[in-house]
Amino acid sequence: MSSQPASPGAQEQAMKFLLHSHFPAGHAYPMQAIAQALVARGHDVVWLTSADNEARVRATAAAFVATQAIASVDAPLMRGNATGLFDARHDQLGRRMDAQAADYRAVLEGFRPHVLLVDVLPHGARALHELGEIPVYATLGVIPLYSSTANAPLPGSGECPPTSWFGVLVNAMRHALNRWAVFPLLLRPVINRQRVSLGLRGLPFGEPPEYFAYSPHLHIQASSRNLEFSQDPSSQQHRQHTAYVGPLVTRPAATSNALPAWWPEVVAHERVIGITQGTLAMDPTSLIIPSIEALRDEPGTLLVVVSPHVKDIESKVESPSNVRLAEWLPYHLLLPQLCLLITNGGYGSITQALSHKVPLLCAGQSEDKRDTAARVVWAGVGIDLKTDTPSPDQVRVAVRRILNDKGYKTRAKTLGDELNSLGGAERACDYLEELARTAATCF
Numbered sequence: 001m002s003s004q005p006a007s008p009g010a011q012e013q014a015m016k017f018l019l020h021s022h023f024p025a026g027h028a029y030p031m032q033a034i035a036q037a038l039v040a041r042g043h044d045v046v047w048l049t050s051a052d053n054e055a056r057v058r059a060t061a062a063a064f065v066a067t068q069a070i071a072s073v074d075a076p077l078m079r080g081n082a083t084g085l086f087d088a089r090h091d092q093l094g095r096r097m098d099a100q101a102a103d104y105r106a107v108l109e110g111f112r113p114h115v116l117l118v119d120v121l122p123h124g125a126r127a128l129h130e131l132g133e134i135p136v137y138a139t140l141g142v143i144p145l146y147s148s149t150a151n152a153p154l155p156g157s158g159e160c161p162p163t164s165w166f167g168v169l170v171n172a173m174r175h176a177l178n179r180w181a182v183f184p185l186l187l188r189p190v191i192n193r194q195r196v197s198l199g200l201r202g203l204p205f206g207e208p209p210e211y212f213a214y215s216p217h218l219h220i221q222a223s224s225r226n227l228e229f230s231q232d233p234s235s236q237q238h239r240q241h242t243a244y245v246g247p248l249v250t251r252p253a254a255t256s257n258a259l260p261a262w263w264p265e266v267v268a269h270e271r272v273i274g275i276t277q278g279t280l281a282m283d284p285t286s287l288i289i290p291s292i293e294a295l296r297d298e299p300g301t302l303l304v305v306v307s308p309h310v311k312d313i314e315s316k317v318e319s320p321s322n323v324r325l326a327e328w329l330p331y332h333l334l335l336p337q338l339c340l341l342i343t344n345g346g347y348g349s350i351t352q353a354l355s356h357k358v359p360l361l362c363a364g365q366s367e368d369k370r371d372t373a374a375r376v377v378w379a380g381v382g383i384d385l386k387t388d389t390p391s392p393d394q395v396r397v398a399v400r401r402i403l404n405d406k407g408y409k410t411r412a413k414t415l416g417d418e419l420n421s422l423g424g425a426e427r428a429c430d431y432l433e434e435l436a437r438t439a440a441t442c443f
Contacts, residue, residue, distance in 0.1 A: 015436045016044045018113035018134075019062070020104070022120050023050035023074050024083055026346050030142045030222050030248035031119060033425040034432075035060040041429060046111050048103060050074065060250075065107055069099035083367055085120060085143070086156050093121075093187070097194040100124025108133065114436035122215060123191055127198050136439035138432060139214045141221035143347050143368040144375060145242075148175045148209045148234045158370030158386070160378045161229050180206055187212065208235040217241060218435045220428050222248045223351055224418050227375050243431050246422035247351040252332050259333070262324050266337050269302045273399070274334060274358075275342045276306045276349065284309045286389045287363050289316055291342050294392035295399060296320035304334065339409075340402055342395065344388070345369035345376075354381060357416035359408040361398050363390045380411040 017038055021031040028049060035057070038045045045062040050071060057064040067074070073096050077084045084092035101124045104116070108128075116137040118125050125137035146155045150172035153159040162168045184205060192202035203211075210216075216237040221228065221244050232239045266272055275291045277284065284307055295303055296317070303323045307313060310325045317323070331349075335341070335356035343349050344364030350372050353360055360382030362373035373384035383398045402408045423430070 014042050014044055015115075015433065016111065016113045017046070017432065017436075018104070018107060018111065018116045019045065019047040019049075020100075020116070020118045020125075021047070021049045021053070021140075022083065022085075023053065023067075023071075023078060025053075025056075026348050027083075027119050027142050028053045028056050029250070029348055031117075031140065032056050032060055033248040033250045034117070034140070034428050035062040036250050037425040037429045038062075038432070041433075044111075046107060046113070048107060050078075067103050068106070069102040070096070073099045086367055093123075093190045095194075096121060097123040097127060097191060098197065101127055101198060104128055105133070114439060115432055117432065120213070122213070123194070125215070126211075127195060127200055130200055131198065136217050136435060137215050138218040138220065138435055140428075141214070141219060141223065142248075144371045145221050145223065145228045145233075146209070146213065146371075147231050148179060149231060150175065152229065152231050152234075153371070153374065154178070156368070156371065158365070158374050158384075160374050161231070175209075179209060183207075183209060183212070208233075208238075210235045210238045214238055214242070217439075218243065218431055220245055220431060222246065222348070224415070224422060226418055227351070227354070227379055227415060229375065229378060243427075244422055245427045245431075246419040246424050247348070247355045248425050248428065249332065249352060249355075250425075252330060259329075260324070260326055265302065266304060266324065266334075269337075271300050271339055271403075272302045272304060272337050273340045273342060274304050274306065274338045277344045284313050285316070287342070287344055288313060290390055290392050291395050292317045292320065292323055294395035296322060298322070298396075298399075304329070304338075306334070340399060342399070345372045345384075347372050350376060351419060354412055354416050355419045357409070357413040359402050359412045361385070361395070361402060363387060363395075379415055381408060381415055382412075 019031055019035055021027045035045050035047055039061045046065055047057045047062040048065045048067060051066045054064050104124055114135060116125050116134050117140055119140040119142050122139050128134045129137050150168050151161045154174055162171050188203055195202060210233045219242045224244050233242060275288055277287055288305055288307055295301055301322060305325050306329050308327050310327050313325060331352055335353055335358055338358045341353045341358050342361045345362040360376050362376055362382060363385040365388045376382040377384050383402060385394050
């Protein structure tokens with residue numbers, strides 16, 4: 001951003017913040033860190049999210065409000081273990097803005113926030129701002145940051161930036177096609193129908209795609225610029241108001257009583273590899289079981305597998321001697337013990353692992369995971385197997401390559417130092433407070 005926010009605690013009085021996070025746990029966790037930090041500063045925080053996130057909200061002492069209209073839009077996605085963010089037919093956008101506006105207005109009847117913070121699909125927030133019903137809105141980046149510059153890969157492509165002038169030219173043409181044809185023909189009508197129903201004009205023709213996903217007032221990205229291909233948004237307003245804060249992680253509570261009896265083995269072992277499949281696509285047969293089969297006989301290696309499907313895994317792999325299984329482990333304790341994390345590539349898991357300077361082996365192609373893996377490869381901190389279902393041989397070869405090349409660890413350390421220097425949830429709160437103060441003088 002163009003200017004630094006005031007230091008923590010500089011506000012003269014408590015401010016009011018309305019948070020809205022998408023239903024998946026991977027979206028709720030970063031928002032939880034911000035809610036926790038805002039409440040600790042004495043602010044009034046209301047958090048609108050799905051009913052199954054209620055415990056996460058209440059753990060922060062924020063006020064919980066369950067989505068209603070939005071929940072009906074999300075229900076098919078939840079049944080299908082999808083987020084809807086990469087729906088090529090845009091089915092999930094047809095009613096979403098109307099639903100967002102309805103749920104926001106229900107909260108606004110008794111709570112007038114200085115700032116509304118949303119993590120994805122900010123169409124309802126933008127509409128209410130333009131209608132003058134909220135002072136300002138901000139967005140929170142919990143998936144890769146997508147730019148529309150000539151060097152930026154397209155969302156969902158799984159590509160790295162082009163390295164030749166011809167590649168840049170082709171990429172620029174693809175972005176132009178999106179901006180001037182695909183968006184106007186497919187996305188703009190879906191959004192405009194709902195904007196008109198709210199009494200607004202349609203979106204400007206040819207508007208940079210960044211306005212579709214990010215607030216021009218403040219966008220907080222839970223990462224670093226170097227992990228995001230060292231590129232900036234194409235819109236000047238978004239360039240000026242995009243802030244990188246590194247991973248957003250809640251302050252840990254005492255967890256020693258929840259650790260398994262075998263935890264001291266992990267602490268004492270010299271080579272520990274973690275295996276996880278995140279919070280959405282968790283079928284263990286796709287990545288966890290092939291990874292166990294690949295490494296069950298690897299000399300001097302201890303495998304720590306984190307999955308809610310422990311019994312199913314045990315029935316299929318017959319408990320190898322070098323494998324330890326847990327339904328849950330606190331990442332802030334697990335990650336510092338690892339020399340490598342094998343993952344299907346959720347954005348939060350990737351950034352947290354890198355903040356602990358852990359190289360990565362990625363195997364995930366759904367949603368934004370291929371784009372996250374491309375960033376890992378581009379930064380030189382891991383390998384992407386480019387499949388949801390790797391073979392044991394693919395896993396074994398890649399693991400040995402990473403562990404035998406010290407460059408991966410060196411680059412992960414450098415990137416981890418950068419991520420850790422960006423301030424996390426506390427810095428995010430600084431930016432939100434500064435936005436609230438600025439908006440108060442203009443609204």
